[in-house]
Amino acid sequence: MTVFGPWFYWAAGVATGLPLGLILLTEWHATLSRRGSYLARPVALIRDYLLPLGALLVLLAQVVGVPAQDPTLRIIYTGFGFILLVLLLSGLNVTFFQSAPKGSWRGRIPTIFIDVARFMLIGIGLALILSHVWGAKIGGLFTALGVTSVVIGLMLQNSVGQIVSGLFMLFEQPFRIGDWLATPTARGRVIEVNWRAVHISTADGLQVTPNSVLAGTSFTNISRSSGLHRVTITTTFAVDDPPDRVCALLSRVAAALPLRTQGEAPSSVALGGGQYRTTIALDSPGDDGAAQATFLRWLWYAVRREGLRLDNAYDRFSTPQRVTEALRTVVAPALRLTDADQQALAPYATMVRYGTDEALQKAGQVPTAMTFLTAGSVWIPGDDPDAPGTTLRNGAFLGVTTLTRQPSQFDAYALEEVTAVVIDREHIEELVMAKPLLLQELGRIIDQRRHVASA
Numbered sequence: 014m015t016v017f018g019p020w021f022y023w024a025a026g027v028a029t030g031l032p033l034g035l036i037l038l039t040e041w042h043a044t045l046s047r048r049g050s051y052l053a054r055p056v057a058l059i060r061d062y063l064l065p066l067g068a069l070l071v072l073l074a075q076v077v078g079v080p081a082q083d084p085t086l087r088i089i090y091t092g093f094g095f096i097l098l099v100l101l102l103s104g105l106n107v108t109f110f111q112s113a114p115k116g117s118w119r120g121r122i123p124t125i126f127i128d129v130a131r132f133m134l135i136g137i138g139l140a141l142i143l144s145h146v147w148g149a150k151i152g153g154l155f156t157a158l159g160v161t162s163v164v165i166g167l168m169l170q171n172s173v174g175q176i177v178s179g180l181f182m183l184f185e186q187p188f189r190i191g192d193w194l195a196t197p198t199a200r201g202r203v204i205e206v207n208w209r210a211v212h213i214s215t216a217d218g219l220q221v222t223p224n225s226v227l228a229g230t231s232f233t234n235i236s237r238s239s240g241l242h243r244v245t246i247t248t249t250f251a252v253d254d255p256p257d258r259v260c261a262l263l264s265r266v267a268a269a270l271p272l273r274t275q276g277e278a279p280s281s282v283a284l285g286g287g288q289y290r291t292t293i294a295l296d297s298p299g300d301d302g303a304a305q306a307t308f309l310r311w312l313w314y315a316v317r318r319e320g321l322r323l324d325n326a327y328d329r330f331s332t333p334q335r336v337t338e339a340l341r342t343v344v345a346p347a348l349r350l351t352d353a354d355q356q357a358l359a360p361y362a363t364m365v366r367y368g369t370d371e372a373l374q375k376a377g378q379v380p381t382a383m384t385f386l387t388a389g390s391v392w393i394p395g396d397d398p399d400a401p402g403t404t405l406r407n408g409a410f411l412g413v414t415t416l417t418r419q420p421s422q423f424d425a426y427a428l429e430e431v432t433a434v435v436i437d438r439e440h441i442e443e444l445v446m447a448k449p450l451l452l453q454e455l456g457r458i459i460d461q462r463r464h465v466a467s468a
Contacts, residue, residue, distance in 0.1 A: 020075060027072055034060075042057055042060060051107040058100050063093070063096050066089060066093045098135065188237075191204075194213060197231075210224055216302055241274055241295075242295050242296070242298050243293065244305060245291070245292050247290050247291075250321060251325045256283040260281040260282065261281075262319055262321065263279075269372060270293065270304055270307055271370075272300040274296050279291060287325075307370075311368050316328075317365070318365045336359055336364055336434065337355070337359060343385045344362070349451055358444065363435050363436075364433075365384075365433055366430060366432050369429055372425065373425045373431065376423050380414060380438075384433045385408075385409075385434045388407060390428045391404070391411070392426050392428050394424060416442060416445060
């Protein structure tokens with residue numbers, strides 16, 4: 014004869030199983046949290062809600078004997094089912110999507126499809142709860158929902174059409190979040206895709222394009238183009254400018270761009286009629302605007318130093334008055350020039366300008382002239398990235414190794430717009446050979462700069 018009834022075993026199971034389960038789940042959750050695992054949240058749901066509700070249901074239904082039709086028990090059953098549904102959704106999300114390897118088919122599924130699947134599971138779960146717990150006839154409910162959805166679909170056919178268009182387009186996956194698109198109305202990076210529209214971040218702001226519009230037109234996914242991303246810049250020079258000189262200058266300016274893809278040389282071709290096309294490889298479509306702006310800004314200064322005519326514009330900056338003033342105030346003190354020396358050098362000196370961040374001198378290249386700074390400042394970086402470098406200002410000069418035909422030991426960049434006077438090597442040589450003391454002083458400066466560069 015049994016001393017205890019069935020209720021005793023249910024009570025004993027809850028009394029021992031609930032504390033033991035809480036302890037095990039707490040340890041498991043702590044381990045997953047330390048590892049940064051996505052499974053920590055589902056385990057926390059089981060520990061905090063599902064296990065206590067399950068224990069309460071067992072106590073009320075099996076130990077106390079509360080009838081199944083009792084409203085309190087039904088409410089607890091509903092809460093238990095809802096928590097179970099949330100756990101199922103969280104577990105599926107973690108298992109299939111959050112833990113998906115980068116680049117796998119699970120990681121490429123758009124979030125809009127995940128939302129659709131989540132809504133379907135929620136609908137099925139709520140229908141099962143209503144049917145089994147509350148005894149609702151869900152057949153009639155589904156019929157009513159079907160008729161209502163048809164009526165709503167007819168009323169909102171434009172909005173529904175956009176949703177369907179978005180679903181079909183995203184199912185094809187022509188682009189993903191972060192891709193760069195070129196559409197008839199916008200060019201930029203995709204930052205969001207929802208039920209109604211695609212949000213594209215452009216240079217002019219946020220462009221919101223409806224899915225139906227994007228699905229009905231052609232667009233280019235720049236991020237998935239074969240090979241490197243390239244930007245093309247068209248410029249116009251005077252028809253009298255030699256094409257080979259112009260192409261060489263364009264390629265030289267493009268090669269100095271910091272945003273250019275290393276290892277990919279730019280190319281320039283003449284299109285006829287004074288037009289030229291320069292093609293530059295970039296790491297990202299997002300660098301297009303900055304690369305074009307820097308290229309055109311540096312080109313404006315470079316063509317004037319070369320004596321070419323961009324957009325048929327003449328450069329009238331290097332006037333005899335400016336040259337004479339620069340020789341008197343900057344070059345004469347540096348080279349100990351007499352008035353006769355200044356007059357002799359005046360026909361061979363030229364005033365030039367450099368744009369911000371443009372290179373006045375590159376390490377490893379033999380300079381062809383000496384450059385004397387008359388305005389602005391020049392930065393010489395140190396070999397160590399943590400070193401502050403050196404700043405040259407009005408009165409300093411570069412390119413002194415042109416006299417010894419040796420390459421420069423350091424780079425030099427303009428910190429702002431720099432104005433300088435340039436004198437070619439042969440004219441400096443003629444002057445220096447006639448001044449032994451000056452030649453000795455320049456030799457000392459060359460040795461000093463070489464020592465600083467090597468140090």
